[in-house]
Amino acid sequence: MFCTHCGNKLDPSSRFCPACGTSVPLAATPFVDLFSSTGKLVRPRLNRMVAGVCVAFAQQYGWDLTVVRIVTALLIVLTGVGALAYIAAWVIIPEEPLVLPTKSI
Ligand SMILES: [Zn+2]
Known part of the structure; x- marks a missing residue:
């Protein structure tokens, strides 16, 4: 090139x-790489602090979980819009399905 x-x-x-x-x-x-992902956006059951919204986005897009949490906290504290967005994401993003042990009879 x-x-x-x-x-x-x-x-x-x-x-x-x-x-x-x-x-x-x-x-x-x-920037495109930042939002390229495979798989479905779910809220994982592990590692969560409140509802797992930050973990969901961090896992989905490969972001640093700590950075996602700091940015989310700043948005909530500074703008108030972050709180609404967090609650909306909490409602919209499905929870990760429980992995149950398979029964062997
Ligand atoms: Zn040149």
């Missing part, structure tokens, strides 16, 4: 042109 600004040859993994500093457009930007 080549720089769209100066035509310099670029390393496929580089995000900026080393010659002119132009940012290289990527198909998969970090």
Whole structure:
């Protein structure tokens, strides 16, 4: 791949042109990666502090659980919107199904 600004040859993994500093457009930007996930959003039964909403998002998108909790706490304390969003997520996101031991008769 080549720089769209100066035509310099670029390393496929580089995000900026080393010659002119132009940012290289990527198909998969970090922001897209932030929300790419597989599987269903559920509230896990383990590791939760209140309702498992933070754990659900952290597990689903591979975010750091501590960071998610801090951001959530800040949103709740600073805006109040966070509390509504948390309760909404609590209601909307289904709880992880209980894993029951399979019966063998
Ligand atoms: Zn360039």
